[in-house]
Amino acid sequence: MLPKLPDDIRTPAYVLDVAALKRNLETAARIKREAGVKILLATKAWAMPAAFPLLDDTLAGTTASGEYEARLGREEFGREVHVYAPAYGPGEIERLIDIADHIYANSPDEMARVLKAVRESGRTNIHVGARINPGYSNATLGGALYDPCAPNSRFGTTAEEIDRLPWDDIDIFHAHALCESLADGSVGLIDHVARTFEPYLRRVKAVNFGGGHFINKPGYDVGKLIAALKAFRAEFGIEVYLEPGAGLVVDAGYLVSSVIGIHRNVGEIAILDASASTHMPDVLEVPYTPTIIGADKPGVHPFTYILGGKTCMTGDVIGEYSFDAPLKPGDRLVFTDMMQYSFVKNTTFNGTPLPDLAILHEDGRYEVVRSFGYEEFRRRLG
Ligand SMILES: Cc1ncc(COP(=O)(O)O)c(C=O)c1O
Numbered sequence: 001m002l003p004k005l006p007d008d009i010r011t012p013a014y015v016l017d018v019a020a021l022k023r024n025l026e027t028a029a030r031i032k033r034e035a036g037v038k039i040l041l042a043t044k045a046w047a048m049p050a051a052f053p054l055l056d057d058t059l060a061g062t063t064a065s066g067e068y069e070a071r072l073g074r075e076e077f078g079r080e081v082h083v084y085a086p087a088y089g090p091g092e093i094e095r096l097i098d099i100a101d102h103i104y105a106n107s108p109d110e111m112a113r114v115l116k117a118v119r120e121s122g123r124t125n126i127h128v129g130a131r132i133n134p135g136y137s138n139a140t141l142g143g144a145l146y147d148p149c150a151p152n153s154r155f156g157t158t159a160e161e162i163d164r165l166p167w168d169d170i171d172i173f174h175a176h177a178l179c180e181s182l183a184d185g186s187v188g189l190i191d192h193v194a195r196t197f198e199p200y201l202r203r204v205k206a207v208n209f210g211g212g213h214f215i216n217k218p219g220y221d222v223g224k225l226i227a228a229l230k231a232f233r234a235e236f237g238i239e240v241y242l243e244p245g246a247g248l249v250v251d252a253g254y255l256v257s258s259v260i261g262i263h264r265n266v267g268e269i270a271i272l273d274a275s276a277s278t279h280m281p282d283v284l285e286v287p288y289t290p291t292i293i294g295a296d297k298p299g300v301h302p303f304t305y306i307l308g309g310k311t312c313m314t315g316d317v318i319g320e321y322s323f324d325a326p327l328k329p330g331d332r333l334v335f336t337d338m339m340q341y342s343f344v345k346n347t348t349f350n351g352t353p354l355p356d357l358a359i360l361h362e363d364g365r366y367e368v369v370r371s372f373g374y375e376e377f378r379r380r381l382g
Pocket residue numbers: 042044045063084176178179180210211212213243244245246247
């Protein structure tokens with residue numbers, strides 16, 4: 001469905017499409033209802049507090065990558081706040097105890113630190129989880145770059161070390177192993193964990209199957225996930241969490257940009273006010289070529305351009321696309337699927353202005369939630 005964006009919006013802008021987000025949330029609500037599991041938002045992938053009220057009915061809370069995201073979840077979302085990091089910095093666990101209610105440890109040594117801090121705090125309502133490396137590789141994106149179980153991964157206690165964990169003190173078994181995985185990946189992980197780690201699952205109150213479940217990606221068989229989750233719950237009788245990020249906001253928004261110049265080398269190059277390097281770093285990191293509404297692969301339409309940002313980085317290239325008409329300064333280009341891992345990762349490299357954060361409401365109203373000017377660039381330079 002094409003977004004009905006007003007013609008006169010300032011670019012660049014990341015725009016959340018509320019109608020699309022609500023469609024995604026219906027999938028999450030179905031999984032929650034039919035499988036009887038709890039779903040958390042992984043705020044590392046997408047965090048737009050202005051839109052959090054839309055998620056409130058469906059999600060049980062948020063899951064954080066450390067203190068700041070945990071605080072964001074506590075202050076802006078409420079409900080359950082889970083947190084995991086491969087290691088916690090000095091004092092971080094103690095501070096997290098005042099913010100989060102579910103704290104996961106990466107290793108037996110981190111677990112000892114977490115349990116000691118929880119004991120000393122006197123708090124009895126903190127749930128402690130162990131992140132396990134389940135030895136299950138299914139990341140469909142970027143190979144080892146996004147595979148939490150890649151060789152020498154720093155994520156989670158391995159099977160060799162697992163008996164060093166004090167299982168009597170552990171509430172949750174955590175196994176995050178997926179990235180942009182379809183249902184076969186999710187089901188494969190659930191089955192693998194059930195088969196491989198049964199004795200440990202029998203000793204905990206809950207399991208968290210992490211993120212990477214790409215539940216709203218076309219082709220994801222939600223019924224299959226639900227069936228696997230129900231079977232797991234029937235077998236083990238423990239609470240089950242999923243903590244997707246990307247799967248909740250895939251295809252739920254845009255990066256709207258404008259052509260600001262045309263350069264000729266061997267071919268034609270359109271320079272945009274949006275940049276791969278500063279505004280969509282995953283385009284370079286994964287790497288991938290994002291979709292632009294109305295454009296296609298090179299040569300499909302008569303006018304082909306390389307699109308790039310205005311930074312000094314030679315590799316700040318978004319991709320090569322073809323268009324029906326020649327591009328000219330002022331033309332607007334709308335990149336799709338630009339909510340996940342986009343504005344949470346952006347930078348002001350080269351003094352590049354940060355895009356507006358905006359919301360396209362269901363009634364067509366366009367609301368700019370935040371604009372960033374020179375001050376934002378200056379402030380971050382100390
Ligand atoms: C522990 C953990 N949980 C959840 C997620 C969210 O994953 P995704 O956005 O792919 O669903 C990640 C992503 O890296 C993660 O590391």
